[in-house]
Amino acid sequence: MQEIFEKLQQLQTVLSRKFDIKKEIEEIPRALSTKTEMLKRLKSSYLEKNDTYEAGQERIKHLRHLMTEAELLREDSEKKMDSITTQREYEALDTEIRDAAEKEQSLRKDIQREEVVLAELKESMEREEKLIQLQEAELNEEQVRVEEETSEREKELKRLVEEEESAIVPDIDSEIVFKFERIISNKAGLGLVPVKGGVCTGCNMILPAQFVNDVRTEKDVLFCPYCSRILFYEEGEMVYEPGGDMEMNDQENVGGLSDLAEDLGIDLD
Ligand SMILES: [Zn+2]
Known part of the structure; x- marks a missing residue:
């Protein structure tokens, strides 16, 4: 898997x-x-x-x-x-x-x-x-x-x-490839996202517990029932913590700010 x-x-x-x-x-x-x-x-x-x-x-x-x-x-x-x-x-x-x-x-x-x-x-x-x-x-x-x-x-x-x-396609089930290609073309290039704390990080919808369990045990390639993205399991509490995408965005913002500060010659520290 x-x-x-x-x-x-x-x-x-x-x-x-x-x-x-x-x-x-x-x-x-x-x-x-x-x-x-x-x-x-x-x-x-x-x-x-x-x-x-x-x-x-x-x-x-x-x-x-x-x-x-x-x-x-x-x-x-x-x-x-x-x-x-x-x-x-x-x-x-x-x-x-x-x-x-x-x-x-x-x-x-x-x-x-x-x-x-x-x-x-x-x-x-x-x-x-x-x-x-x-x-x-x-x-x-x-x-x-x-x-x-x-x-x-x-x-x-x-x-x-x-x-x-x-080089990649022959190793994956053709139906999955077909669906995956459509998801990526529709969803701005993101077709594979983690489930975190029971939530699809692609669409932020809470998924049924049994479904999340199926994703975790990696029985099959599973698609989010709401946004159709392929899901994989990731440890973490998406709902209660500002994690995942948010954290990444924050880091990007901080990076942007310090770059800007550097461009302007300002010492942030
Ligand atoms: Zn989703």
């Missing part, structure tokens, strides 16, 4: 490492998805600006066309000036020329205004283009890093399974 517990302890170490690595593999691409999302937004903003830019160019083309028309009309009217004979003809032509010139002038202003807007837009698009290129390069680098890290973790995982897990 002691041997089985030792094997389970070893298996627990391997399995929790395995689950940690699996979790890490899941976490690795997260930064990637944020960057991908950002790149997508940048690109869609760029495309929107590009549409606005193209529409602006079309408008300028149209305005230039109208300006050319006004110009031709004015030149035509100016030519006709040479062949007029009456005052009325002169006045009509003069009005035509002035109207056309005014229209030309106003169109020229419109074109200039549009051109200023488009130039600003173009500048902002160029900035975004650089940003997109930068983000794309970063994303590619990140992708390579993610692939490297993932393959490293996967190698470690494979090694754990093929070398360590497979």
